[in-house]
Amino acid sequence: MKAIAKLHFVLLSTITLSFFLAGAMPSIAADSRLDVSLDSTKSAPRQVESLTQKSIVRDYKLAWASLAQALESNSPAPLNGLFEGSASEWLNQRVGGQQRSGLSSRYSNQNHKLQAVFYAQEGDVIELHDTAEYDIEILDGRNTIHTEHVLERYVVLMTPGVDRWVIRQLQSVPQF
């Protein structure tokens, strides 16, 4: 009986601890509400193979989940390996600016509709147009200073890395 009671105690403790940890962790709940779809019918001069399409969707989704995490937690670490070049530099600067000014940004309900517009013959660069919708909340400390549902368009350059596609350019534009 003692052993069963002990087991119950351990189980209860584990469940309680899990709830606590889940609450304490930086919120990456946005990840579960992050939709990415890719239309590659207009890609030229090369068609995007179905396996490549899947990789791009997977890696773009991961990149945005990590971007949201970095800007909410004010840590550049989640950006590593997913952004390169200008995209990495800009996002790191933005996180640094948030750290200095005590700001943070919270992205949620993300929906990205990607269209492949250029895929190089050698497969070494792809240009995507992303019509993105999301809710953004900007906080100064704990005070919300701005909330907005944003419809934003991005021109995206991605290149294949060692084991994934990385974002090299993430540039918002008024229209395509």
Added chain:
Amino acid sequence: MSWSINTALRNRNLGALVAVLLGALCYSSGQDVALRAPATATAGNPIAIGTSGSGSATFYLIGPSVSLKRDDIQLGQDISLSDKEIQSSGRYLAIVCTNSCSNAAFFVAPAKPSTLTFLAHPSRVPVERGDAISAVAMPFDEFHNLVLTSTTVDFQLAAKGSAPVSHKVQTDGGVAWFRTNSGKAAGVLQMTASLDGVSARRVVQQVASDPCNLRIKGARNPKGISVETEPVRDCAGNPVPDGTIVTFTARNGNQISTVDAPVKQDIARAQISTSGPVVVSAASGVVMGNELRIGGQ
């Protein structure tokens, strides 16, 4: 605000609705500040954002590579943004907070092109191949913004012994690309992409294609038979690269001997040990050479 209420109602989220209504109450009780952002702004050029009202406020700027906060700005005066604060192209959000917050969004466009990213493939290409060479050029401004306004990129190809070829392509979405055949002569192909005084250069090495004709000659010597090719060339007359393998086959009745020999300075040589009469042939890739009959010792 109406959007927020609609969204809260649509999502049937009572908590969000209460928060929105509280926010509206808070907003209406505060001082309304109008922000006037410029209709157009260019990366790296300072701008000013106009404000209305009086007293002090806190100003925030959120952009692609910037997050800043300025306390105690004076309402009714312009807020100056320096060239360094708006270097990245994209959407910026200016927010001014007193008791409540007002905001204005504006876009910063890329500056003029200052560099060209030029991708040329492949680095080595056999001559006379259709659409074998591809070139991609992307113009960027000095702040690494992709320049998206349509502009003409001039691709120039120059190879020794032939007149330079120019190929003009309009950028579409910041990308200009084209494909072309490789030339007839082996050697260096200089590729240059240029626009508005900015240029980038790449080199593609055009190498001989597969051997076209194989002619062999041979003679008996004390060790057997010495065979060699005449200079091995592709169909355009370019000498094939050193290391191209030529396979010599000697048949003597049912006995077959095979020797693989690399081309060295245009010629492949082999020594075949045999004493009887033989028929020697040569092949490289898909090309067969002539047959050579050499009598026995």
